[in-house]
């Protein structure tokens with residue numbers, strides 16, 4: 001096996017240790033040593049003096065096939081043949097930006113994430129490690145159901161009613177190669193009103209516990225993970241009780257939910273997806289017609305307030321957060337996911353170092369489950385990035401792809417430093 005040494009780097013190993021100057025020796029796809037003092041010999045030596053070495057990041061709620069979306073129409077209308085290119089571009093943008101892993105949420109069509117994952121794993125396309133998401137699973141009248149009786153239309157989700165339909169749909173998606181099942185448990189501000197009805201706002205929970213539990217049992221039985229879209233208190237409680245692996249959004253909470261999440265913190269992850277809303281209320285999404293006034297009409301400001309309260313409390317309780325989520329919109333492109341790091345500091349009170357742990361160590365654990373990924377330590381998988389200056393002094397540089405000067409995944413260089 002060929003060896004590579006990255007020497008004289010400022011190393012942030014994501015174990016909780018303060019950054020230090022040192023050397024990392026890689027053999028094949030594995031880190032064999034992290035040392036200080038004399039630099040090690042290797043077939044390839046990369047001098048990283050003055051540069052910041054950290055584990056590769058994980059996008060914790062990936063939609064690879066979402067590209068320049070402003071409405072669900074942009075997920076539904078394009079053909080799968082065109083969308084597979086969008087998913088491939090998403091995978092490349094992510095690894096170019098230092099995201100060596102994508103923990104999949106859902107895709108615009110069932111097999112887009114699966115197909116790209118397979119091509120990346122075969123070495124035919126550039127991209128991160130991918131746990132592929134499939135189609136969102138919702139219920140009649142829930143998020144993603146865009147039909148009314150007088151105007152039936154295909155939505156971005158597949159709809160089930162009752163546990164038996166859920167069992168069949170989860171089995172079908174797993175048969176098609178999906179790693180991560182995604183359920184729409186609560187409502188959403190994008191579906192708050194429809195056809196003169198009250199619709200399904202963020203505080204309601206259209207999916208029932210028996211459907212949710214069936215999805216978890218069926219997926220776990222086949223070694224797959226289950227992730228939920230949940231903004232409501234009841235939706236989040238049902239999700240924890242049913243044994244899901246990750247909860248996305250989770251704005252609303254009460255004391256009982258916070259206790260439940262803390263108790264389950266070793267078996268689940270929480271992904272706040274905060275930048276989407278941040279952009280909507282600060283004018284970042286105005287290019288897509290979502291001005292801050294429109295965001296207010298959609299009920300976004302109180303969701304941000306609730307998000308701050310809930311996720312600050314979860315940080316204090318040691319619940320493992322992941323960054324990323326809901327990128328691929330016009331105002332939030334793939335490769336910009338590290339913007340979440342700044343939000344984690346500004347909104348949830350994270351230190352820059354602890355925010356980076358969410359992006360790296362927590363993400364690695366969500367991907368592999370066995371602790372083999374996400375830190376720079378001997379014996380761990382060699383997914384690392386080199387950034388041109390001190391990330392802890394300014395987290396925002398990580399959302400600029402050009403500042404990420406080296407990307408290594410599984411011991412192989414995707415992006416080589418210029419030296």
Ligand SMILES: [Zn+2]
Nearest residue numbers: 061105325326
């Ligand atoms: Zn999403």
